[in-house]
Amino acid sequence: MAGTEHSQKSTGWAATDTSGILSPFHFSRRENGSDDVTIKILYCGVCHSDLHSVKNDWGFTNYPVVPGHEIVGLVTKTGSDVQKFKVGNRVGVGVIVGSCKTCDICQQDLENYCPRVIFTYNSRDRDGTRTYGGYSDIVVVDQHFVLRIPENLSSDTCAPLLCAGITVYSPMKYYGMAEPGKHLGVAGLGGLGHVAVKFGKAFGLKVTVISTSPKKESEAINKLGADSFLVSTDPAQLKAATGTMDFIIDTIAAVHPLAPLLGLLKMNGKLVTVGLPDKPLELPIFPLVLGRKLVGGSDIGGMKETQEMLDFCGKHNINADIELIHIDYINTAFERLAKSDVRYRFVIDVANSLAMFRAVAWGPVIDPTKGFIPLPLNESNLVIQWPYDLLQDQRYSFSHGVHKLWVFNTDKPHTPVSKTNPRTEIRIEGYNYSSGVWQFEAFGYIPCGTSGVCVMQVFGSSPPHATTLMLRVYNGSLTYYREPVIIPNVYDKWFRLNVIHDVEANKVEVYINGILRYEAPGRGGTYHYFKCGVYAQDDSSYYMESRWKGIRVLKKCD
Numbered sequence: 373m374a375g376t377e378h379s380q381k382s383t384g385w386a387a388t389d390t391s392g393i394l395s396p397f398h399f400s401r402r403e404n405g406s407d408d409v410t411i412k413i414l415y416c417g418v419c420h421s422d423l424h425s426v427k428n429d430w431g432f433t434n435y436p437v438v439p440g441h442e443i444v445g446l447v448t449k450t451g452s453d454v455q456k457f458k459v460g461n462r463v464g465v466g467v468i469v470g471s472c473k474t475c476d477i478c479q480q481d482l483e484n485y486c487p488r489v490i491f492t493y494n495s496r497d498r499d500g501t502r503t504y505g506g507y508s509d510i511v512v513v514d515q516h517f518v519l520r521i522p523e524n525l526s527s528d529t530c531a532p533l534l535c536a537g538i539t540v541y542s543p544m545k546y547y548g549m550a551e552p553g554k555h556l557g558v559a560g561l562g563g564l565g566h567v568a569v570k571f572g573k574a575f576g577l578k579v580t581v582i583s584t585s586p587k588k589e590s591e592a593i594n595k596l597g598a599d600s601f602l603v604s605t606d607p608a609q610l611k612a613a614t615g616t617m618d619f620i621i622d623t624i625a626a627v628h629p630l631a632p633l634l635g636l637l638k639m640n641g642k643l644v645t646v647g648l649p650d651k652p653l654e655l656p657i658f659p660l661v662l663g664r665k666l667v668g669g670s671d672i673g674g675m676k677e678t679q680e681m682l683d684f685c686g687k688h689n690i691n692a693d694i695e696l697i698h699i700d701y702i703n704t705a706f707e708r709l710a711k712s713d714v715r716y717r718f719v720i721d722v723a724n725s726l727a728m729f730r731a732v733a734w735g736p737v738i739d740p741t742k743g744f745i746p747l748p749l750n751e752s753n754l755v756i757q758w759p760y761d762l763l764q765d766q767r768y769s770f771s772h773g774v775h776k777l778w779v780f781n782t783d784k785p786h787t788p789v790s791k792t793n794p795r796t797e798i799r800i801e802g803y804n805y806s807s808g809v810w811q812f813e814a815f816g817y818i819p820c821g822t823s824g825v826c827v828m829q830v831f832g833s834s835p836p837h838a839t840t841l842m843l844r845v846y847n848g849s850l851t852y853y854r855e856p857v858i859i860p861n862v863y864d865k866w867f868r869l870n871v872i873h874d875v876e877a878n879k880v881e882v883y884i885n886g887i888l889r890y891e892a893p894g895r896g897g898t899y900h901y902f903k904c905g906v907y908a909q910d911d912s913s914y915y916m917e918s919r920w921k922g923i924r925v926l927k928k929c930d
């Protein structure tokens with residue numbers, strides 16, 4: 373039922389296999405029902421669960437998966453039975469979007485533990501179709517699972533509260549960890565941990581951050597307000613802190629030893645785990661038995677408690693510390709998240725970036741040159757650049773109408789003074805432009821094995837960039853700069869490429885075989901020209917080659 377067509381069209385970014393690489397994806401959402409609200413998504417936090425899901429670390433991912441369960445947006449439609457929300461309200465959606473509503477567990481407002489819980493993505497919805505998350509433009513959600521955002525919280529920094537926030541708030545309440553004056557340890561200072569520190573201080577606790585990275589100490593204390601900092605890999609520090617903590621909230625999402633943490637607890641101390649490592653942890657029994665200690669778990673929270681948590685954050689002005697990103701940065705963000713290289717949560721500026729970086733997965737085959745006139749091109753307009761210490765025919769040939777350009781990643785730059793990577797390229801001369809709508813057309817061919825290379829570019833932009841567009845090839849995929857993938861499997865076949873640059877509209881469009889595959893914003897610049905060939909980038913293969921025929925430059929008729 374994954375492919376079922378609903379009435380509301382949606383665009384998002386999805387991972388399609390265990391590589392976990394996300395690229396633009398088109399799908400549909402159900403029509404807004406009587407109990408539903410449709411939400412235009414403004415921001416979505418990037419949770420560690422998203423990373424586990426796109427890579428299928430837990431073994432239950434159904435592809436394609438659109439992740440994202442820290443959603444903040446605006447209500448655009450309400451069903452006839454919706455009283456709680458009006459069009460224009462600012463609302464949040466967290467990890468769950470449905471449950472049975474009738475079982476004992478649901479009756480206790482613990483929908484998150486209902487056996488029929490429906491998760492925001494990678495779950496089976498009540499109509500049998502698949503749920504897709506918040507890395508997308510809109511979402512349709514049963515009003516019971518929609519939350520009000522307190523007015524004083526800003527939309528971007530409060531998004532992470534919807535998963536990271538409730539994940540630490542709920543166990544702190546349930547396990548009695550909110551008693552003022554008690555000593556709380558927070559293990560792991562990431563998205564969850566940094567919010568736990570803020571809650572701990574708001575509850576009036578003494579808070580110690582337990583982390584493997586000593587470099588986080590000053591920020592933990594000076595910025596987040598922790599009382600002390602403990603380097604968990606330092607035996608002397610661990611020994612000195614033995615038996616000093618009433619509770620520890622363990623937010624670490626990787627496999628890690630529990631023994632050092634249990635040693636920090638007082639008698640009757642409680643260790644609550646909320647991170648979800650992909651392999652079991654070893655549980656030492658002796659310290660539990662001898663100190664009457666407890667190890668517990670907790671998974672997000674029910675809807676009532678999640679609203680209570682948001683209201684608490686409003687009252688105490690608690691927000692997440694975030695790094696705001698555009699959607700096209702998501703694959704790099706995941707790489708950084710895997711290395712814990714984020715302070716402390718990535719949040720995607722969905723509304724402002726999704727429409728700018730839009731790949732069109734289907735669409736009519738058209739002639740992109742319609743309405744354009746071709747400009748005269750002769751040999752003098754095609755200027756070859758190649759490694760300066762060689763002869764041109766050692767890196768370039770032209771026969772039967774085909775330009776063949778190749779380069780090795782050990783080659784010299786194209787001039788003795790250039791510090792750039794090796795290239796063999798055709799530069800279009802005589803048609804530099806700074807206004808109007810211009811088009812590059814050619815048939816391109818990339819032989820198998822050529823990788824880490826720019827094959828076509830629109831030169832010129834505002835600093836710090838040098839180009840408005842680079843089409844590159846990485847491992848057989850044609851990409852927009854390093855990412856995302858525009859089309860996979862480009863090797864060993866001719867494709868028709870049309871690149872349209874509308875200077876005034878500040879937009880570039882990429883057509884492959886007559887189908888619009890990608891749109892991106894322009895990047896400024898005083899003048900532009902087109903290039904094609906091979907220009908080594910990061911991770912380049914030893915040998916790089918591209919072939920071109922039928923090169924044309926066109927300009928839109930006035």
Ligand SMILES: [Zn+2]
Pocket residue numbers: 419420421422441467535536
């Ligand atoms: Zn999450």
Ligand SMILES: [Zn+2]
Pocket residue numbers: 471472473474475476477478483486487488
């Ligand atoms: Zn239930």
